[in-house]
Amino acid sequence: MVQIVDRRLNGKNKSAVNRQKFIHRFRSQIKKAVSDAINKRSVTDLDKGEKVSIPAQDTSEPFFHHGRGGYRERVHPGNKEFQQGDKITRPDENSGRGNQASNSGEGQDEFSFELTREEFLNFFFDDLELPYLVKTHLAVLNEANKVRAGHTSTGIPSNINVIRSLRNAIGRRMVLRAPHYDSLMEAEKQLEDLLKSHDETDTVVILLRKEIEHLRGRIAGIPFIDTFDLRFDNRIDRPKPITQAVMFCIMDISGSMGPEDKDIAKRFFMLLYLFLMKTYEKIQVIFISHHTEAQEVDEETFFYSRETGGTVVSSALNLMNTIIQDRFSNSEWNIYAAQASDGDNWDNDSKKCTQILSEKIMPYLQYFAYIEITEDRHQNLWQEYLSIKEQWNNFAMQRIEALTDIYPVFRKLFEKQTHVK
């Protein structure tokens, strides 16, 4: 009789643990490979895992085996023209098919494998953070940690603290029996004395014996444990401090941004968005796109809309200012902003931007990152922003010329700053 078992619904990731162990073991090598891969490749698609290669030498598992040399005779199939006694030149050391083939079967110097998108991003975002994330706030949100907080006299059975309860019980028993115990001792001493001069049948002795009996009974009657003794471990909710942060993503979608520039900007924000979502549990992201007018949009529209028009950067900054005043004015928010533009702006508008930024916005902000996307020389907005950079050290600006710059620039902007914290 055959037994057919359908195992398809069993977990398929039996190897997940081993895979994690592998990745953990070669963490430093993989990290290096990931950063190499990023520097080398142009961003094609963020939603992909990455093939990484690490030195095979590190991953090889040595074992006792023969090396080249000595004397060996082997049989091969497929003879065509050889005759007995023919001499053949020895194939090249490296190209020779050694009998001790490497056990990975693939390339000899490199060990290649795929990281999932998740793992890849983890490695990539590993040492990045939002700078100056300092304002922490006890939120009204009902998020809380259970923490131990002493003991109480009421609770549920599973929380009984046995040691404390019994300790209480011992104490109580000692206290309650103390008076009886003293009398008992006294009575027993009396009895001893009495017995020296009296008989067992004398009334005094009998009475005293009864008394002793009674006292013993009282002592025995004290309950071993009483509800009164019980103590329970107490746990209370402590609200979790959470950091509230909001990120403004401001993207220029004006006509001067070519399709490639827009692509770069979108990719940059996509990366930023992924990073924020992965690293911070509670973060709000506000998307603002602007041409001559600014608009607050949702994620979908931000990444996929195709609107276009002229450029008035100040419109976006004004909108941002309004939103800050409306929704994030209290001092509990960590506010961040990232702006991407080709820097091409109405001339007198750039001045306005500087003004809005330094007067209205920067005082509230933890960090402002400006990315100029252009291959040409710096545009007027860049020149203007330089003055802000001088005033505010939490203002950063970088320039992206081509797709390949995105990762390095991103890393530069959000590198963990050791002096913070």
Add this chain to the structure above:
Amino acid sequence: MSNRPLSETSEWTFELIEKYHKEIARIAGAFGLDTYPVQLEIITAEQMMDAYASVGMPIVYSHWSFGKEFVTNEARYKKGQMGLAYEIVINSNPCIAYLMEENSMTMQALVIAHAAYGHNSFFKNNYLFTTWTSADSIIDYLLFAKNYIAECEERYGEKQVEEILDSCHVLKNFGVDRYKRPSRLSMQEEQAKQKAREEYLQSQVNELWRKIPTKEVLRNDKKDSQFPEEPQENILYFIEKNAPFLEPWQREIVRIVRKIAQYFYPQRQTQVMNEGWATFWHYTLLNQLYAEGLVTDGFMIEFLQSHTNVIYQPAFDSNYYSGINPYALGFAMMTDIRRICEDPTDEDRHFFPDIAGSDWNKTLHFAMQNFKDESFIGQYLSPKVIRDFKLFSILDDYKESEMAVTSIHNEGGYRYIRRVLSEQYNLGSNEPNIQVYDVDRKGNRTLILRHTQYHGMPLDKSIDEVLKHVVRLWGFGVRLETLGEDGSITNIYECK
């Protein structure tokens, strides 16, 4: 005979698998195949890769090297470099064979015939398997090992466990008894014994390293008594029993790796035979199905296509060549034994007087039961197979500047090639012969290993890495002496 085919399409269903299995089992029974009960497990491609990664063990303790295996296969599979082998079969009772969900009905039938009847009967009847493995208890033992190692990780730290496992894996080929039959495995006994063993082992170790001399027989007759008295081939066993500073749990892990290596030892010695036997039977069984009209022409064509892929032998100068394909050689030899029995030529009568003309099924079963690759080839490789494969032998002597063709597939070469090929499958000459020779008990406790050189082959450069692991297990320095052909020490590797 006008049977109706069991199915017309390539889709499989559970009912169909049962039907096919029933027919295959019937035919296998008629041919006299003696098997363990069969358990067929349907799995997905991902699960197949999991099974791959754990070297075919259904349950395995966790270790990064299995993860490495997994990512390699995963990458190659996704790239399309590698099709998944369609069969993995476990030498257990009942015999577990995996059927992949993606396969067509033809492939499922092929796997059932190949794995669940071919390999299964081999496992149950080949002398190496019956004496060296315990099919009844392997699953239990693997489970015990997995739990034990997980427990150790929790108690002593993942890193500590990983280090021990790393070092044991390095020596796993040197953790097998080649001549002594190992004791049978059983999970319950294992667990019960494990505690007692821990204490006992530890006490033995202390005995060995005791400094105060005991009153027992003082051996004055030997100047310096050697320990062990006889060289020992099972290095892991020696370490498990004698390494001075291993903790009891570390000894148990050494033992686990050793036991599992022992379980796989017969498989490494019977590749050609095992695959040849299974391939021969899937071919025979499915052809019988066809002869009885139970399968369609389409079924046969699909089957033959993958069958011919499996037994393809690229020539030595082909890009695909990576040694002799055990499926090809094994199948050719099995088929040829049948031919010699049924339809012998004069040449066969000359070479194989005792089997020419005998009952092929009996002869084949006898061969399957009583040989391993080395002796099987030595006994049964026929001139016809040598000619068909166009085998030739090459001598590669490093003292010479050129390699020499020592024989080819002709009258003068048959016996020579047979001998060389047989030797090629001798694990004993493929692996360096390294044994525990002595321990410097009075001095610095150095473990002395001896490598007896075979055909002047040196050890690979990686030897220093290997010795580091031996040192980790032993706890003190290790010296490896290479003994040349003439018996003098030609090379010394040391690691402290």
